[in-house]
Amino acid sequence: MRTTLYCSHFRMAFKHSNVLVCAPLEHRSIQEMSASMEKAKSEGADIVELCLDSIPASSLAIPEEVGRLIMQRTLPSVVSFRLNSPRITKGGCKTTCLQVLKRALELDVEFVEMDYEVALDANMAFMYKRSKSKIIVSSYFNGERPSTEKLGDLVALMQSTGADVIKLEIAVDFITDIPPIFTMLTHCQVPLIAVAVGSRGLISQLLGPKYGGFLVYGSLEEKPVPGLPTIASLRQVYKLEHVNPNTKVFGLISNPVGHSKGPLLHNPTFRHTGYDGIYVPMLVDDIKKFFKTYICSDYAGFSVGIPHKEAAVTCCDEVHPMAKSIGAVNTIIRRPLDGKLVGYNTDCEASISAIEDALRERKFTGNGAQTSPLYGKIFVLVGAGGAGRALAFGAKGRGARVFIFNRNYERAKSLADAVSGEALPYECLEKFCPEKGMILANSSAIGMDPNSHQSPIPKESLKAYELVFDAVYTPKNTRLLKEAAEVGAIVVSGVEMFLRQALGQFKLFTGGLAPEGFMRKLVLEQF
């Protein structure tokens, strides 16, 4: 009880309310660590972890240097020296470990963190009982997926060492390995830090405050760590101080996922509209397994990105007729009424309306206000994945003649058959020019960061097109769009499609209206 009270008082002492953001600092020298502490402070960290085992023992002068670092700290600190941690490849030296921790305890640094094995050392227990420092006792699992029961037993043992805070770090291979960590956080009676380590572990940090985690780790802007959010994103994008046990979780299921601007758009919009939600990137390998694992009603809605849009159809209990005919879902809602997963496609209307508006606005000479400017046009589509399907069905629905080019011809053929279009071998794209003034739409990932030097088609061939659209939105101005503009075509950026599909999603997520002006302004600022 004393500990719990202490910890909540400790948290309240911070300017950022109930969520502590901790920057773990791993460096080869005390000087670098000191400099990083200043950066962490300026980026908005509440606390730093001085990971002293990351400094080679030969260059670690204890007690002088370590003492100086602690005494001159400019942020509350955790001094850690782990024998069993992801940082150490050869295994740390126990003598050095004990000397470092002893020095930190003598100086009453705010927190001292040690491995469970070290905490069992009678000498150490004696020392930490005489210090004002709070003790974090930690355990690290690599390769093993401990069950919730095993974790529970371990926490009890760790607690019996007199720990004030327990820390569990579990290396995960898949996002579906994370839920036992959330279960532990929810049920644990002592202050607990429980995190999944690795690139698939990100949501264990972002959702930690929902489940009552003691703190959240964030990396420095200049030293990103896979699976750790940057401190800046925690402060400016996710604003975890708003997250509470009732917060609804929305996520982008995609692989890769890091390129997405979705979190930058949906999170501020939730706050702007007063909706209690958080939108997080979910690096998913197996979408079926994902939905079998994340069954809680708090996981209220999802965007679906590459390469999962087609497989997503089979994960839903119900699919909107338009998404069904397209054969791709980019939005899934867990219907509050009965918990059923319902799939939609907001890509189709988003992309086609963006193209139509650009034609109407800039060039269209008219075939009647009621008719789509795509009517009767040749619509050349590159790519036949989930986004390609939405474009092909949309264009066909507007009366365009659809031609599909895809590296895998069979996929192009099957989509072409579905929209009564024509599939052609990818190699023919360059010379394809049955008439001038065609529409070109790239739905493949060609040209997406980090491959922004690529384009699906040579510049010379673009002269045959009146309008060129690129579903890629990172970068905003892809090579394809730059070259299309240079040859005089109307260009429509994937950013416009991204915004419009997100507007549709936001309505489905919240059951309310999407503030279009606010979201458009955000998108313009972000890109």
Ligand SMILES: O=C1C[C@@](O)(C(=O)O)C[C@@H](O)[C@@H]1O
């Ligand atoms: O294609 C996209 C883009 C997206 O995957 C993203 O990058 O945020 C989100 C999806 O909903 C959408 O259909």
